[in-house]
Amino acid sequence: MTFVRDLAIVLLAVESLVIGVVLIVLLIEVRNLIRLLRDEVKPILSSADETVRTVRGTTTFVSDTFLSPMIRATGFFSGVAQALRILTRRRRSG
Numbered sequence: 001m002t003f004v005r006d007l008a009i010v011l012l013a014v015e016s017l018v019i020g021v022v023l024i025v026l027l028i029e030v031r032n033l034i035r036l037l038r039d040e041v042k043p044i045l046s047s048a049d050e051t052v053r054t055v056r057g058t059t060t061f062v063s064d065t066f067l068s069p070m071i072r073a074t075g076f077f078s079g080v081a082q083a084l085r086i087l088t089r090r091r092r093s094g
Helices: 002-093
Strands: none
Touching: none
16 A cells, blocks of 8 residues: 555656646747747837838828829819810700
8 A cells, every 4th residue: 555655656746847847848938939029020010010101101102192183183174074064065955
């Protein structure tokens, strides 16, 4: 009976040592993951943020210098065309 008890104690001690080693390895891996996130992912996110800012600036520039004048001109010519349609319709009717 004491042999079984002693064997159980030894097995529990070995299991505790194994769990301790696994926890140490886990902590080292978590530290490596944190280092990877800090050193690798953060610069990638910064680069992506810079790209988004550049795209935003480019779209604002294109909108201000090209699209807005084009929309105004299209609206003006559409109004002129509509006015001409109305004027030519009245002349035909009258």
